[in-house]
Amino acid sequence: MAETTHRNVIDLVAPPHACRHCGLLQLCDHGQVTTPAIEQLSAIVRHRVPLARGAALFHEGEPFRSIYVVFSGAMKTFTCSYDGDEQIVAFYLAGELVGVDGVHTGSHGSSAVALDRASVCEIPFEKLETLAQDIPGLLHQMLCMMSKEILQDEETMLLLGKKTADERLASLLLSLARRFREQGYSAQEFHLPMSRDDIANYLGLAHETVSRLFSRFQRQGLLTVRGKHVCVNNLAQLEILAGVPGAGAKTGRAGQII
Amino acid sequence: MAETTHRNVIDLVAPPHACRHCGLLQLCDHGQVTTPAIEQLSAIVRHRVPLARGAALFHEGEPFRSIYVVFSGAMKTFTCSYDGDEQIVAFYLAGELVGVDGVHTGSHGSSAVALDRASVCEIPFEKLETLAQDIPGLLHQMLCMMSKEILQDEETMLLLGKKTADERLASLLLSLARRFREQGYSAQEFHLPMSRDDIANYLGLAHETVSRLFSRFQRQGLLTVRGKHVCVNNLAQLEILAGVPGAGAKTGRAGQII
């Protein structure tokens, strides 16, 4: 895989940072797909489309043509109820896949907006499907990614259906921390890409509640919060709050930092 | 199973009732797949596996090998939080696809249980993937079904995140009514396959609240409820409650009751 042909293949074969964790490219990690396949894939991708903060990648109801991988920055997707209010469905960080909910109806089921300056790679879906016909690993990878999305949604439903406000915020923070770490950033100290309002919306709470929770978590020594900058001071306790299995057991050992 | 190959094909080519609406078979409606492909598909399916009320089809964490289509009856799937309580993720009626959330991790992300006497068709996933490699329409159909699941999940998140108790129950009833109609049953009068507890769990409410809502909806003339038997008396009003677009318009100017 190291022997590369030139052109835009370079982006993918020697990934600068985000590509390394790109959902679609994980196939090469698994050795299921050979270099020519990656070249084919790369040839149909529109790389690093830049997005300003607040810019929409697509709107709910628009015809579905492509899926996207976040290359840098962060995005949110949301659905609108008929009386106008939004429900944020998910946040996406670099390497994560956005926009797969349009396959069934042929139009996007949600809107996607950049949370800050961001860039995405656009993958025309029809071409991807054609390609998947020839590359066995790719088909599996596509199903995998959609399955992952479903899994994530199920987790969110558990959060919205059963968890208290404390548990919801703790769960979100841990999820973000884990995903930052997956990208090679610190899981202990990070910058929230979204506003309090967005967090509240996603968690099904009022933004005042979220604000109060941050203050309380800080008072309790769980976090140090300074605007959007968050530092996790007591991971073990945060995990207990979020309901992570076995989180209580570890605290005896002076709070192992996973 | 091996000796029944001929009959299997017949089941699918001349579907008795549920098969007509089977998520996987919708490809033939669209003319994308020819009869031989359906025969291939049918050959790998284990047809009409019977399930007693309360029987589990699979448990969360079990290795993922197959997906299932409900042939008759109804199912629920749920995830468990670490402190033990369940969140019902979805209800499935005849023709609907269960169990696609296991592709990514290789183990089921939720448990599936029959709500009453039910039967399902089991489709080994690996074989299906292989088949999809040869049948273009099938690949698309698989992606479609998963995308549909994601869409449904997004709707549920909106429900759990933003809707009031009234809106939640109204939404569920309308969803069930629509799906019963899709199967050729009455959308106005039907039998709820699940308990009040299950409804409450799914809607993120206490079961007492659901009970009170049913009573109030009946008092308000929206429904006639007798245990699990439900008759919708004022569909328009129920749609307004659930927030269906344009539902107010249909009732005429008089309909601005909310």
Next chain:
DNA sequence: CGCTGCTTTGAACAACTTCAACTTCTGTGG
């Protein structure tokens, strides 16, 4: 026929929201 589990109803309570006021950031133009 008398369980046992499901459902309904009432009353007190808790969690979260709403409303309102205030503070802190951020970006823009002088």
Next chain:
DNA sequence: CCACAGAAGTTGAAGTTGTTCAAAGCAGCG
């Protein structure tokens, strides 16, 4: 570089919605 305006965030107090606890009514089933 500072001043200012608007947005975002914080905090308090009152208000709602839905929960919890408790008890009674029903239905299906051995």
